Amino acid sequence: MTVTAAAGDGEVERWGVHELTLEGPSGGNPFLDVELSGRYQYRNRVVDATGFYDDDGVYRIRFMPDQEGLWRFRTTSTARELDGLTGSFECVAPRLGNHGPVAVASETAFRYADGSPYRPFGTTCYHWTHELDHGREEQTLSALRSSAFNKVRMCVLPTRDLTPPRLPFQGTDPHGLDKTRFDTTFFHHLEDRIKDLGDIGVEADVILFHPYDHGYRGLDNMSSDDDERYARYVLARLAAYRNVWWSIANEYDFNRAKTIADWKRLLQLVRRSDPYGHLRSIHNGSLMYEHAPLFDFNDPSITHQSIQHWEASLVGTWLSGCPKPVIVDEIGYEGDGPRRWGNLTGEVLIDRFWRIVVSGGYVTHGECFTGFEGPPWMSAGGQLHGDCPPRVGFLRAIVEEGPVDSLQATRAGEHFLRYFGLGQPRRVVWDLPEEGFYQVDRIDAWNMTITPLGDHYRGRISIDLPGRPLMALRARRR
């Protein structure tokens, strides 16, 4: 039997989603009882994509073709009516703005599958999809669209303090959740938002586990079977979206119910269950100001270092300990909240951004202002109120104007970005290489101005600065 996919007229763009919708058994608990997968084939290369039960007798397989040309597929299932279905589709060139999934390009760089560079300038909206508040979600998307942010850290599981209308699991909230049945309304909503992010060029750094349930719904300490079934289900549903990243956990070390061995097991499971190899990391909680070891990011199942640390001076240390790109996914939020993590001034956060970026790392933004309607941006999205977003945009523009591998370009004497932090020098001396001539620009990171100083510089130079913090100099070889 040949089936037709519900994906237009048999054409799917490269790195788009081919979705197969099937009808099958609904008795018993199909989430547990029925296994379904699709074997997709381009020439002789096969890619196995896991299918999932979407409730009400509907099953789906989602697949992301990564190669233009003819793809054929055949299903395998423990349910007879879902087994052995075949079909094919043509994968065509990606549409404008579709660069494919992001992968690691070098020890300090990322790139899209089409080869174009990707530099993460993320922000944090942990639970922006949970309230199903359409108006607020539109605000969030609109704020993202007009900002420089190109990644959002977001959770699947709720916190204890949230009482969202839908949860990932069926059953009664909070004590009667059935960990073996998933709420497909919740997931459809989540998927629509991830697609929305993809449409505006924003990566979704999806956090699978976090420690904020505190025993309330039993989500921090599920059995390993429940953890693994949940992770496999999320991956079966989301992995075909090109803009997804996997963050195994937020603040993993605040969860007392799980050990490092559990996290490694889950990392391996995610690696095995994702046919596309999306980016994978895990994010620590404790040790914000301590110079202590974090998770062992050398584990081969980890693609990049997703760090929480509030010192902006350690990127070199982390890179020398592990040759994988560093994203400081939490470094404190701009805001006026009561908690230590949520009340930095814009100046302090922008200073941290600059210090991390000039030393070869990346930073994720967050905002926690209390005087506005609803929860703050870092919890639930909405509107951005802080001083940082335009200044992050200014920094991003400077970085994107620069070389793809800035550390390499600095070593080669091509490009220098020197940042003076919270100091307020009136004059600085700078030793540029003796060979060639350099165009030097004075950059005001706070007021967002770039002042060209001339293109005749070489060797030891002396430059006047305005005597206030957040200034930088850039030198580019002519």
Add this chain to the structure above:
Amino acid sequence: MIFGSSGAPKVVERWGMFQLVLEAVESAAATAPVAQFEQNGRFFTSRAFPIGPRRWVLRFMPDEEGVWTYALTSPTGHLASACGSFRCEDGTSKRHGPVTVANRTRFAYRDGERYLPFTTTLVGWHLADVRRRDKTLAALRGSPFNRVRMAVDPPPVSPGQVRRGGPFLLDRLGRPDFGRIDLAYFEQLEDEVTELMALGMEVELVLFAPGHGDGASEPMPYEAADSYVSTLVSRFAAYPAISWCLSAESPVVRGDPPETCRETQDRAGPQTDWRPLLRTVAEWDYGHHLLSVEAGPDFDFGDPLLSHVTLSCLEPRVISRLVSEYQKPVILGNCGFEGDLAEPTSSLTGEALVAAIWEGTIRGGYVNHGEAYSGGDGSTWSGSGGELRGQSVPRVAFLRRVLESAPADLQYSKNYVHASTLESPGRYYLQYCEKHQFPHRTFVLPEGVYEAQVLDTWNMTIETIEEPFEGNVTINLPVRPYQAIQLRRLT
């Protein structure tokens, strides 16, 4: 008509070779034609490989009995006149089929029979003169090995080799001309590979051997690598006994244990991104042969295109962790060779290599053999073949006999931390004491009557304990290293 074709067979044995010679009758057609094969809704793609100017060979290996059809497409995508069909019949000579992954972490032939790889390393044996090649084949015939690992693109000529091997012709300065594939080399390579297969050997072709891209020789541009890989794969995928390994790295390790790995090499430079070439192999390999990359334990072997892990590491104890993490078979591709050369990795004692092979096997993996005793001309078995001289070989034969009489579903046991143990719980246990001279070992077993044997893995003796036992048992051991205990349920 774009192509003329000749010699289309009407009947092909299962896992035998379908072959068609194609000639371009118009000078314009310079790109390799591609054919699609179909049987019962299953599709395969084969690209013809060049054998001369405007001449190609199209190959295929049918894996099911029945009627197969094929259609050739010209490079521009239009259907050419060359299409046809053949019948695939069960044969006798290719009974087992290719080796595949079975039960996630083990190997079996396609016909279901278990396959236990016992591999010896013969990097450049095919580049030796005919006398040495004949010696190599004779040595293999009497050996316990059933798999040979050899390099398609070995390092420049080493002792014992009389000719140079490599996928590209040389330019006037003696450097590879990456634009021109050496068709004669591939033809000769095929003769030598088929000689190994005639002995019943599986053949692992290492596509990129060390010595390339390290500054000593010129790095291969990606387009040249892609063209080389697709030509090679299209040609050799028709043999059921082939498997592919993209790289053979020296032990490269960073980070956590095992300690012995860490000191073998400093941190590697920029690593090759194998993903595009893995895809090239997978796209053109109509035989779906085993495919791997050899790398240290810090490499991410999780890519689904990698059928198994090929590890380069001096320490076999890491194997059990990798089997469990990746849920794939693990072959320790290179843990050093038994030999007497200057490098630490080519001067292992027989005891050390046999211990590594046993420990790695008991950890749920497989360990390759290699020998580097320097002959009069500086040549070695693993470099260029010849004669096997080491002490490991008979001991590998002993291990092979033990494993072949054991159940197929053996897994590394997490219940025995003091001595590694393979088990089929309630049926069979094989514990290895390595260097430890235990006076005795105790087992607590599920119900049943068991027979116990003490194996001396170095002296190759098996002593059966007279009395079968039930439940708890303590087995006394001679106080010597390299002892093993085998427990088998009788009733």
